[in-house]
Amino acid sequence: MLRGERRMGELALIESIRLASAARTMGRVRLGIGDDCAILRPPSGHEVLVTTDFCLEGRHFRRDWHTAESAGHRCIARGLSDLAAMGAKPLAAFLSLALPTGTERKWVNGFFRGLRGLADQFAVPLAGGDTAQSPSEHILADIVLVGSVLAGKALRRSGARSGDLLYVTGSLGGSAAELTSLHVGTGSNQGEEHPQNFPAPRLAVGAALLRRGLATACIDVSDGLSSDLKHLCEASGVSVEVELAKVPIHPLAEGRIELALHGGEDYELLFAARPGAAVPRRIAGVAVTQIGTFVERGRTLMVKVDERGRRTRLDAGGWEHRIG
Template identity: 55%
Template sequence: MASGELQFIQQLRNRAGRPKGAVRLGIGDDCAVLRPPSGHDVLVTTDFSLEGRHFRRDWHPAASAGHRCLARGLSDLAAMGAQPMAAFLSLALPTGFTRRAANRTWLDGFLGGLLHLAKQTKTPLAGGDTSTAPGDAILADIVLLGSVPEGTELRRSKARPGDGLYVTGHLGGASAELAALAKSPRSLRKASPADDHPHLYPQPQLRVGQRLRSLASAAIDISDGLSTDLTHLCEESRVGAIVEADSLPLHQLLTNKKDALQHALHGGEDYQLLFTASATSKVPRSIGGIPITHIGQIVRGKDITLRSNGKTERLEPAGWEHSL
């Protein structure tokens, strides 16, 4: 990393605060020391946030980039019903990045957005790493640890024929907001996480996921798009599904009816939860103020279909694909 690494780490340590919860020893030593709750399993997830692919400095407010970096991993924990234990952030910045005042301001905003969400979700920042990026783009990696009571984690692989198919919240909003951002990159510079900005400030459904441990048979978060993530769930469970198009809970940003279904099915980054539950489960209409919508059924076989206006067609995975 650029000069001032030790000063940066000390500043970050001060902003992160003293270790809390499962973190016995945080930033400052070669390793963090964690103590998971007795009788719990530990879950680990990691996510890259790459400038130019997951965020753009000329589009996204710095706080949004930091918020989204942490939200991606928190949503993975939510999908498995976990309680966050600790986060580890690794940053690679271009050579000489912090020598410019504007870049230092951006970095401060990035960390502010990440730490604000960390505080909201009671996720201690317990460590990480810094380095110099090989090019001109910022690279950020978030590692998250969570815990669940032993053997109670939600998985993608336990959906069964006859289960109902459900989603939390509303769909397509993140995709619609990203499209609006692409048309007018400066239009959302003053957006706040206190408002409904599903792309800039997605809200991981941690509390809902924890509640679903006693309700759901299988679950996944909608990061790559409903069509793609449903395919992942069905492949792991070796089942098929029928999705009712008219039942999809569309986000209020989807004002263009012609494109609404495309955004809801394939847009991605909603970071809502897609889950299944047996026919005998009493799934509530909302959990903690987050609406729950029944959108279809799990069926035998491998086919995933979309039913709309009395017609049925194959639903192909057309969301985000991670190229290698």
């Protein structure tokens, strides 16, 4: 590609990022795009949290399944969900994007529209980034989310104790169900429910859990309930019993408990709370359901309990994203 073309492409992209960063910055970004580095100003007494995610075409999204808006939304949703899981407030996002030769301008605009749409919901400025020509035919993105939380107060995976109750926000399995229907070509942009295309990170819930001191441990459901619950149990050194009848299944996954247990990318929060904690049924407008109990065991074990009280092992199944 000619250098001039490349430069023009880059300038247009940087302009897109600049426009995308027009979100309210709330004074947390002292200096955004336009110098060698961004300068962030976390609220005083806060610690800075950083999370980074790949968003690779053919692995995390497909241009024939996901719209450009969906790819942009999903790109930033994952990091926002990680911040939510620790009770953090987002400060800024940074995006590096490599585009193959000939990527349609329309796609790039749509991607930024999707990304900005979710970023604006939480007033997250895009405070920097880089662009390059992709060395392959795939779109490659890498996003960094920076957040902050009152020093020493971040929700962690490691605080659950035997006797604590296990809660989940929202419902599970919807994202995997929608992905399955995209796969078989029955996906549709009609209707309101798009947990796969447009997941909703639970930042307000995470912040409320932290503020009210309700959770002893927390993690977000990115790989699937069984996988993420295992991470929480291992970090906390406890075992858990999950009551299957209590697990809230997303309407798109109705009757498919396996998707609720092992489907990923729901971006709900799983948390532990002391049995005496006054956990409301809704937090920040999102349903909260108690689905299990943490128990003491020699080594971490997850058990599922069916309606008749029969106990069987719950193995971390993890949703293999059948995108590539």
